[in-house]
Amino acid sequence: MKMLSKRNGYFLVAILATGFFYFNGSDVTTSVYATGTVFALPLALAAMVGIMCERTGIVNIGIEGTMLLSAFVAFFVSSLTQNIIIGLIAAIFTGSMMGLILAVMAVSWRMDQIIAGTIINILATGLTSFLYVQGRTIPGVFQSFEIPILSKIPFFGPVLFIHGALTFAGIIIILALYVAIYHTTWGLRSRAVGEHPSSADTAGVSVVRLRYINVTIAGAIGALAGAYLSLELVGSFERGFTAGKGFTALALMIFGRWNPLGALAAAMFFGLAQAYANQLMIDQIVNIPSQFTAALPYIMTIVVLTISAGKVRPPAAEGQPYEKGQA
């Protein structure tokens, strides 16, 4: 009850603040929120990767690497075939493979999961910087389009319903994941495996199989986040392209209490903060050095973790390899 009212409090503050800004300047506010959504989406999607893995008890610190390699593959294959759809498919395949590798290391080899994730990250950095060539181009990006009728709603239309295909796919995945985790058999089983694997095992759920499936699908979602960056948002690829988004996403996941909607809200908060900082710079209201606006999400990540750590409870079996017959 206390939790609920606190959450409602956050929402109230958010709505009031939005309203205040909107009535002060509706055009600017709308564009800031639209930009904020664009910034938030890859973070939110990456947080979904974390949620899917950790709900089954696997810590995935390799989100960054998954996104980076997928973004690269998406760009590279699109450029080779001159077809961004094929690039997207290749990226999703890559992401699933990264997930599978993590599952092999974490589930079958029972490696330390933090180290396993770090290997994924370093592998992705190594591969992308080795294979990266300058001067490649792709035939285009996933263009923004308007969803008829809905996009005409003031404020919400431009913010939520004028985007590229991958953004819409991302939003649908986030909502679907929320429903799936709390309202399907799969979700219940996943949560059980993440909380108390031996009980789930006793009840006939295959811990190993479910962990493999979830981590692999999560890899595919991470690939979508990466492909979104290179094929929709930016339209190119550079070394170190993902710039720590995969790690920020983990903080958002914790801040959002391992709940997809919570993480989405946290990601929106981050995205909006960045969009506002950018807007302030454009308007030259304040003169913040560009390095500090660049560092803003990282500082916010640490602050958010410092506030929420100790107050949130992660899935109980998180980070622990499962052996049949353990208590």
Next chain:
Amino acid sequence: MSETNVDKKVVKNQSEESRKKFDVGSWLIPIVAVLVAMLLAAILIKLQGLNPITAYKSLFKTAFGSIEGLGVTLGKSTPLVLSGLAVAVGLRAGLFNIGAQGQLLSGALAAAWAGVTFDGLPGYIHIPIALVIGAFFGSVVAGISGFLKAYRGVHEVITTIMLNSIVMAVADYLASGKLREPDQFLTRTSEIAESAKLPIYGNLPSGFFMAVVLAISIWWILGRTTSGFRIETVGRNRHAAWYAGIPVKRTVISAMLISGSIAGLGGAVETLGITYRYAPAFNLGLGFDGITIALLGRVHPIGIIPGAVLIGGMRAGAANMQFDSGVAPELVDLLMALILLLVTAPLITRFFKNSSNKSMTSGWGN
């Protein structure tokens, strides 16, 4: 008096145990890992239509084929020894410091500042001052993570990674603003004073020998002293350590401070011995190389040295390799990743499985 005696006895037993754990036949694993990684990378080079044998020949000939080359190799290896050592100290305490990068950067910038500012001092004072300042700033950056870990339970992997980016932004800001070389447009500091440059004996950089001495001291501290014993115990089983009366929080913070100061020293040595100034692109990746090197050296302070020399040699020879064979110098990054993948799978499972019934990190809390 009796207490210290007991401690010493335990330390002795413990170090014997750790000797067993790290030394029995297992040095084969890193060697095999390096060879297999090179083989895999050779296949990728072949797929690019280039000749892997020419590439490797050029790489190693440049790095180890001459006294001059060896000098460059050891110079490149110096910060790697230190960043590997920094990661290893963290791992011994059960902390995964992947922020060696940021700590190293802050050390490099601070040393550059000290190298420029304290002009006019004799070398034997100037160099130690610059090194200590570099180490201090490295430990400050790591200390933030250590403090948050100990008192707020925030996982060090995330805070150190975030601090990497924050430090990079701050360093970039300072190097393009307050600390920028006067009358220049490049984002970099002025060249440090002659008195701050590390001496080079023949072709051999003195920084390397300093790093080796430090590695030996760390090995001695971890294996032979009470504070080392505390660090190792906390690393093996935090709950048991707490139960035995070891101040866990303080040990976590001090391990992080030591780790950060070593990384900061690595950056300082890089500035004073090789680059002679700070510029944003100079030190990229050194901290992450430290992770691979620490694990390649089996998390043993002295075992790190050969790994660091190998990687340093590859870094030293990479440019020439591109000239001779057309293979991109980023091959070294790829090799590092493959080596890490191959060396950790069998090693880490054993290292952490013996140490406690739980894995090193159980989630994001505690």
